[in-house]
Amino acid sequence: MNGPTEMPIATNGDVVLVRQKVRGLAAEIGLSLVDQTKIVTAASELARNALVHAGGGRVHIEVLHGARRPGLRLVFSDEGPGIPDLEQALTEGWSTGGGLGLGLSGSRRLVDEFDLVSAPGEGTRVTVTKWAR
Amino acid sequence: MTVPDEAAKRRIVDLFLSEEERLLRRWTQLSGASPDELRDLYQALRTALVDGAGDFADVRGLLAELSRARVRQGHTPSDTARMVFSLKEALYEAAEADGGPEALRGFVWFSQLVDDLGLYTFETYTAAREKIILDQAEQLLELSTPVVKLWEGIVAVPLVGTLDSARTQVVMEKLLQTLVETGSEHAVIDITGVPAVDTQVAQHLLKTVVAARLMGAECVISGIRPQIAHTIVTLGIEFGDIVTKASLADALSYALRRSGVEITGAERARIAVRAERP
Amino acid sequence: MERVPILKLGDILIVSIQIDLDDQSVLALQEDLADRVVSSGARGVIIDITAVEIVDSFIGRMLSTIAAMTRMLDAETVVVGMRPAVAITLVELGLSLGGVRTALNLEKGVAALEHVRGTAG
Numbered sequence: 001m002n003g004p005t006e007m008p009i010a011t012n013g014d015v016v017l018v019r020q021k022v023r024g025l026a027a028e029i030g031l032s033l034v035d036q037t038k039i040v041t042a043a044s045e046l047a048r049n050a051l052v053h054a055g056g057g058r059v060h061i062e063v064l065h066g067a068r069r070p071g072l073r074l075v076f077s078d079e080g081p082g083i084p085d086l087e088q089a090l091t092e093g094w095s096t097g098g099g100l101g102l103g104l105s106g107s108r109r110l111v112d113e114f115d116l117v118s119a120p121g122e123g124t125r126v127t128v129t130k131w132a133r
Numbered sequence: 134m135t136v137p138d139e140a141a142k143r144r145i146v147d148l149f150l151s152e153e154e155r156l157l158r159r160w161t162q163l164s165g166a167s168p169d170e171l172r173d174l175y176q177a178l179r180t181a182l183v184d185g186a187g188d189f190a191d192v193r194g195l196l197a198e199l200s201r202a203r204v205r206q207g208h209t210p211s212d213t214a215r216m217v218f219s220l221k222e223a224l225y226e227a228a229e230a231d232g233g234p235e236a237l238r239g240f241v242w243f244s245q246l247v248d249d250l251g252l253y254t255f256e257t258y259t260a261a262r263e264k265i266i267l268d269q270a271e272q273l274l275e276l277s278t279p280v281v282k283l284w285e286g287i288v289a290v291p292l293v294g295t296l297d298s299a300r301t302q303v304v305m306e307k308l309l310q311t312l313v314e315t316g317s318e319h320a321v322i323d324i325t326g327v328p329a330v331d332t333q334v335a336q337h338l339l340k341t342v343v344a345a346r347l348m349g350a351e352c353v354i355s356g357i358r359p360q361i362a363h364t365i366v367t368l369g370i371e372f373g374d375i376v377t378k379a380s381l382a383d384a385l386s387y388a389l390r391r392s393g394v395e396i397t398g399a400e401r402a403r404i405a406v407r408a409e410r411p
Numbered sequence: 412m413e414r415v416p417i418l419k420l421g422d423i424l425i426v427s428i429q430i431d432l433d434d435q436s437v438l439a440l441q442e443d444l445a446d447r448v449v450s451s452g453a454r455g456v457i458i459d460i461t462a463v464e465i466v467d468s469f470i471g472r473m474l475s476t477i478a479a480m481t482r483m484l485d486a487e488t489v490v491v492g493m494r495p496a497v498a499i500t501l502v503e504l505g506l507s508l509g510g511v512r513t514a515l516n517l518e519k520g521v522a523a524l525e526h527v528r529g530t531a532g
Contacts, residue, residue, distance in 0.1 A: 012433040019465065020431065034306060037465055037496040041504060044467040048434065106468060106504040133299075309495035316515055344498035349491065349513035349520075 004062040009076075015047040018059055022074065029063055029070040030132050039072060039130040042107035046076045046126050049103045054080020054124065064129070071112075071131040076124075083118040090116070138238075145228065145239025146182050152227045153179075159223035164216040170199060193253055200254040201261065210258035217251035278304045280311040287319040287388045288312065289381065293326035298333040305341040312350045319388040320345060323381045325356030335370045342375050351391065353377070355384035415440045417447050423524060424448065424486075425517075427459040437473045444477055448484045455524035456481050459517055461492030471506040478511045487527050488512065491520035 007018055022043040026036040043059070050057035057078025064071040083089045090105050104126070108114040111128040118124035149156065157175055161168045177192045196217070203213045221244045228240040280290045290308050308320060322338065324330070330338070342352040355378040357365075365372065378384040389396060412435045418425045424447055426440070448456065458474065460466065466474070478488040491514045501508070512527075514520040 012435045016431050016433045023464070034302075034496045034499050037494075037500045038503065041465045041467050041500050044465060044469075045504075048467070048469060103468060106506075109503050109505070110500065306495060306499070309498065313495060313515060316519065318515060318519065340499070340502045343502045343507060344495065347498040347501055347508060347513055348493045348495065349515045349523075 004060060006058060006060050008056070008058050009047050009050050009078075010056040012051070015044060015051060018047045019044050021061060022072070025061065025063060026072055026130070029072060031072070031130065032133060035130060035133065038110040039074075039128075042110040042128055042130075043074055045103045045107045046074070046128065049126075050076050050078040050080070050124075054078035057123075064131075066131060069132040071129055073127065073129045076126045076128075078125075079123040082120045082122050082124055083116075084120045086116055086118060089118075141235045141239035142242055143239075144231075144233065144235040145224070145243045148227050148231060148236060148239075149182065149224065149243070150179060156220075156223050156227060159226060160220050163219040163222055166216045174199070189250070192250065196250060196254050197257045200257045204258060204261070210255050213254045213258070214251040217247060217254060221247050273300060278307075280308050282315065282317070283321065283385055284389060284392075284394070286315075286317050286392050287321070287385065288315060288317045289321040289323060289385075291323045291326065291381070294328075296327055296330060296334045298337060301334050301337040305337055305344075308341065309344060309348065312345060312348060318350045319392055320350060320352045321381065321384040321388060322352055322354045323356045323384065324354065324361070325358075325381065327356075327358075327361070330361050330364060332368050332370065335365055335368065339370065339372065339375070351376070351388075353384040353387055355379065355381050412436055412439065414443065417443060419447075419451055419453070422451075422453050423455040423457060423521065424451065424453045425457045425459065427462070429462050431464070432470060434469055437470060441473055441477060441480070445480055445484070448481055448486050453486050454528060456486055456488040457517065457520045457524070458488065458490045459492050459520075460490060460497070461494075461516070463494070463497065466493070466497050466501055466506075468504060468506060471501060471504075471508060474511050475508055482510075487524055489514050489520040489523050491515065491517050 005021065007021060008014060009018060019040050023036060023040045026039050031039065047059060050059075055078075057076060057080070060075040060077070062073045062075075064073055090108065104116070107126075107128065111130050113127070113129040115127040116124070117126075153175065157168065157171060160171050160175075164171070174192070174195055177195050181189045181192050200210070200213050203216075204210070224243060224247075225240060228236040278290060278292060280288055283289050288308070288311055290304060292304065308322070311317070312320060322341070324338075338354065342354070345352045353376045357377055357379075376387065378387055386396065412433070413430050415426055415428055415430070415432075415436065418427070424444070426444065428440075430436070432440075444456065447453070456477070458477065463470075474490055478490075481488045489512045490508070493513065512523060514523045
């Protein structure tokens with residue numbers, strides 16, 4: 001089936017391409033319409049984060065074959081300035097990009113698993129996973 | 134581990150057979166199970182070891198039955214496994230009394246056998262539970278909750294029974310979909326038949342109301358029982374400006390008024406309905 | 412970058428979003444719409460998102476901004492046709508689109524605008 005895919009995030013157009021790719025795979029592994037919408041929305045937020053805060057990055061997209069159900073894992077990484085205070089970054093309404101500050105905290109609520117690794121000067125890596133129900 | 138030779142196996146089986154009375158007594162003492170149950174098991178084991186040449190199908194069948202019976206009596210699966218395992222201790226005492234190296238080596242082989250059988254009772258238990266869960270999941274799907282039309286532009290979903298988070302989500306998605314398909318601007322979520330709600334279910338209800346609002350429709354929640362009202366307040370869930378009504382009838386009359394329908398002459402039990410185009 | 416067309420029907424402007432919007436197009440739409448409200452003297456704006464598969468925080472913010480902006484220019488905005496999956500996701504994301512009027516479909520959106528104008532005199 002689908003091997004892992006790597007996509008660049010360098011322009012606004014790339015964010016749209018990432019959304020379309022994620023939607024295609026989410027539908028293929030049988031996520032419900034609501035779950036498809038959730039993971040695509042999370043992908044859109046995280047891709048934009050990489051673009052706005054780090055000037056770009058990439059996403060690694062992988063279909064998982066769990067014991068009982070398939071899943072979709074997205075790893076967004078960038079070499080940007082990183083996040084000094086992870087806890088603060090995940091707080092609702094906290095923003096440096098002039099947005100609503102829902103990017104990280106909001107995407108976390110849209111997925112089943114959320115993992116954030118970042119340090120000042122070392123870039124940011126966000127891993128999200130959504131499992132089929 | 135080295136494979137024990139035939140002599141060692143034979144020695145321990147001989148012990149097992151010759152010490153039957155003593156072993157059974159010790160086994161009963163150690164496990165606290167009924168002597169009859171253990172005697173049946175003992176007989177089956179003997180048959181398997183002597184005549185069956187290592188065929189434990191009957192023993193497993195007996196264990197499966199025993200496992201089920203003991204669950205009904207209120208024993209935990211660990212209890213049952215421990216009951217089987219305690220045969221090892223009884224047999225070890227016999228092997229120690231024998232003192233010979235063959236008996237001890239044979240004991241290692243025998244205790245593996247007992248371990249397998251003990252674990253088998255656990256497996257049986259899990260398999261039985263798994264089946265119950267699957268059956269219930271299927272029954273749950275059959276209990277589909279209908280979204281019904283009460284009036285032009287007003288739909289209702291009467292929720293009955295215990296709501297878990299997954300079912301609430303399914304029902305709520307169906308409700309929102311129906312709003313789009315029928316172009317209904319009013320929905321009544323009636324929870325008269327719901328005995329209790331937890332935080333998650335209450336949150337799903339709230340989220341549905343907010344989602345419906347985003348789509349351009351209004352939801353009324355009706356039939357909140359006193360206990361549920363208490364739970365919601367105690368849990369600190371903010372119902373905010375969400376409209377709640379005591380009964381489905383109140384909710385319908387509210388929704389009718391909101392959609393511009395006037396109800397008059399109720400005292401004389403004659404209902405005249407006039408609809409206004411908004 | 413694709414531009415979203417803005418249609419005029421009487422004193423109502425209708426925007427039907429049919430493409431997968433990138434952030435640039437979102438900003439362009441905001442500007443175009445403000446210009447058109449002023450130049451046409453429209454009293455109402457309807458944004459039809461029936462075909463929109465996702466609304467993330469950026470697009471959500473655009474809807475709020477347009478509503479606030481047109482209100483300042485004396486025109487009411489109604490967002491119509493939001494899909495259930497999109498609405499559920501927005502709630503989960505934490506966006507309530509405060510101040511944005513919504514309707515189930517285009518027809519009800521037009522009716523809502525007429526109603527607003529009726530009460531406003």
